[in-house]
Amino acid sequence: MASEKLNIPNLKDLTMDNITENVNLINSQTLDPRLKYVLERLVSHMHDFARETRLSTKEWMAGIEFLTAVGKKCTDVRQEFILLSDTLGLSLLVDSIDHPKPSSSTEGTVLGPYHTHDAQAQILGSAISDDPDGEPLLCLCTVRTTSGKPISGAKIDIWETDSKGSYDVQYEDYSGEKPDGRAVLISDDEGVFWFKAIVPVPYSIPHDGPVGKMLKSLGRHPWRPSHMHFMFEKAGFDHLITALYLRNDPYETSDAVFGVKSSLVVDLGTVTPEHVKKYDVKEGTKLLTYDFVLVTDEETNKLREQKAKEAMEKLGRPNMKIVEGLPIPMEDVD
Amino acid sequence: MASEKLNIPNLKDLTMDNITENVNLINSQTLDPRLKYVLERLVSHMHDFARETRLSTKEWMAGIEFLTAVGKKCTDVRQEFILLSDTLGLSLLVDSIDHPKPSSSTEGTVLGPYHTHDAQAQILGSAISDDPDGEPLLCLCTVRTTSGKPISGAKIDIWETDSKGSYDVQYEDYSGEKPDGRAVLISDDEGVFWFKAIVPVPYSIPHDGPVGKMLKSLGRHPWRPSHMHFMFEKAGFDHLITALYLRNDPYETSDAVFGVKSSLVVDLGTVTPEHVKKYDVKEGTKLLTYDFVLVTDEETNKLREQKAKEAMEKLGRPNMKIVEGLPIPMEDVD
Missing domain, CATH: 2.60.130.10 (Aromatic compound dioxygenase)
Structure with missing residues (x-):
């Protein structure tokens, strides 16, 4: 069992300083090394966001309510989470990562x-x-x-x-x-x-929902x-x-x-x-x-892998492996 | 108008390398300096998350579908987004930030x-x-x-x-x-x-929803x-x-x-x-x-402000102001 190799933490007395490493440690029980890496970055960034902004309980609740409203607004023909991703630049970014183009x-x-x-x-x-x-x-x-x-x-x-x-x-x-x-x-x-x-x-873009409200508070047009x-x-x-x-x-x-x-x-x-x-x-x-x-797929894959390697080096984790086109730190690969 | 002071960017030709600063610049049109700071950190971390993981379109779509399902699961008596926050350690972290306790x-x-x-x-x-x-x-x-x-x-x-x-x-x-x-x-x-x-x-915790599925893929019990x-x-x-x-x-x-x-x-x-x-x-x-x-409120406020100052120094932005108990970088305060 891969789990025998894991150091399952004692999840007690977690504080703002040690919660992140412990959440990442318990999540590392997954047998999917790519999921492990994605979750590790997700949790680390989410926690750093809260620590750097000193996110208040009131703001956190406003965020919970906002995300809930975004979800509620989604129907078969309206995807408010994609709108949110689009308006925060994430969609453009993901497209440019996944489909790098030679000039x-x-x-x-x-x-x-x-x-x-x-x-x-x-x-x-x-x-x-x-x-x-x-x-x-x-x-x-x-x-x-x-x-x-x-x-x-x-x-x-x-x-x-x-x-x-x-x-x-x-x-x-x-x-x-x-x-x-x-x-x-x-x-x-x-x-x-x-x-x-x-x-x-x-x-x-549809602005009668929560994303429209967000744009308005940011002084942006839709x-x-x-x-x-x-x-x-x-x-x-x-x-x-x-x-x-x-x-x-x-x-x-x-x-x-x-x-x-x-x-x-x-x-x-x-x-x-x-x-x-x-x-x-x-x-x-x-x-x-x-x-x-x-x-061609071949050219794209080459370019994508090259950029993945550069990104992992920048992150200080050059010891990585590309699995199905996506990077995984070597320590996570069996 | 405060907006006259702003340098509204030319939002064209955005790439994986310049999208973040431009999204942050257009969001900085908000007249609320705390919202500006929170969004700046949110967008920066979300984009870094995508860049560091080389998030694929397929994974992005899985994330969109996951968040949509979390929203859809919420009712008056079931808050799946709070469960998500709880299971990723964010709730404990926010409580410890907002309510620091002397020993x-x-x-x-x-x-x-x-x-x-x-x-x-x-x-x-x-x-x-x-x-x-x-x-x-x-x-x-x-x-x-x-x-x-x-x-x-x-x-x-x-x-x-x-x-x-x-x-x-x-x-x-x-x-x-x-x-x-x-x-x-x-x-x-x-x-x-x-x-x-x-x-x-x-x-x-309720695990018949998307958060339960997430825990299962992570090898965690509920x-x-x-x-x-x-x-x-x-x-x-x-x-x-x-x-x-x-x-x-x-x-x-x-x-x-x-x-x-x-x-x-x-x-x-x-x-x-x-x-x-x-x-x-x-x-x-x-x-x-x-x-x-x-x-006492007084003791808590003092401790909260002290920790906010420490966090802003760690982030390399020591020039800050506390407004209503929350930090804002000085460059964002009128």
Whole structure:
């Protein structure tokens, strides 16, 4: 038994100075070394947070009540904890850790809480939005490798709001049967995928719940700049979760969830007469073009491991092992 | 406007290396300097946690789902977030920070999630438990100052489980109208308070929810050693939240919520013939005696501030101010 090796502590007379090491010691009974490491860092940071702020019982209770309200606000179509993670920058951070990108590839950004699995597979050229009030937008995109080779057969999940700034799932009568502003496309042999959408608009993240209250007390607005989400999947390549943002949006530099990156900001054009004929769109239709670049799993794994090693060295625990892509201090590996 | 002084960042191109300072900068728009400091430490620790563990998207999502489940489990009579805080040692830590005790006083311990405001004021000598299966226990206690002077008129809130290890609120048909195992007493002119209760038994914290699952994955049991809760309130004295534990309980050194302190562990005695007559109890009744010692607000505040100063120095931010008893770095005070 692995437990025989453990030094189970005598959990008595715990004080603000010795509680952390003892909680970590009792938690180290887990047989999962990665869970042990994650919990050890979690407990250590949570305790240091309380010690450094001298967290009062009243503040602690306010925190308990806040987290409870966040949980209560969650439904099948509203994930308030993801909103909380988004608005505190954790989502962007986790994406950048899990999906490191070489400079030659398309950057990732926050997934947000509105991706669903309702979108239907559609053929190239489909109109993904049924909103008659949206400004039509022709989207001509490609997906390639870092060396410029077209990637065919990539699955591309696309989602955007309607012209009022709401995703389909945000409507009370949404049933999942008629998704709108969503599609799943497959890139063709030239790595091309194209579709008809509407020009994205800014929208505020839901702020009628506890996260909205938090933003208000912090003097922050709840707006996201106009954007369209894209998620790419193709065997052998790292999952890419990203979005394109419109230049000169009023919230371009103050996104409530920290998602904007210069390389993902685009200028919309206008279709040419050739486009009008070829893609069957009206004159004057807005045009979005973008060439996405995916990274191979191999390249991503290498980069992720290299950054994990650097982080463990910085933490003073260079003696580590990568298990299933994630670092574990050597002392925790059997 | 205070905001004119702020350097609102350009929130674009945020990476794993610069996201933290930028989130903290945008949060610093709050006009509440204590909130600013607490959020700064919270965001910094949360981000460092993700960076040090190289938290994966899958693990992040498991965390989101865990917290959501914890929130969903909360009801008026079940506070799963408090259980989570208790089982990760945060509750004990916050109590020890907020209620520092000089060595001459009674130590505090975790409040737990079962205190209610349903308990009725009762006269000294009342029986607080209606459980016919409980082993009768006579409790003779006093409450005094650190210099030994009796404290009269202290409000003492007492709560314990029944003989099956369940608090009244844990029963499905509990309405709040007939609290059991609870009382609020007032100490008399000699600082004495006495009552009839039942001998406490060990019980497991609720483990049919997400916190129970967490304990299981960590190889931990959910048991608390036999104890009785006490909460003291008296103007001029620091609120004392504590409990007494029975010596040689099987869980004395492995309390699931880290509450046991040697000074709070008691040996039960048996009543004398004099007790039988004076307190109208049966021969052989178990006896619990304890002399509680409260600390003045003044003493507590002084100790709390001293420890806050030490913590801020340790953090490398000695230039601080105490506002309403809590530390704020000077750079954040207008």
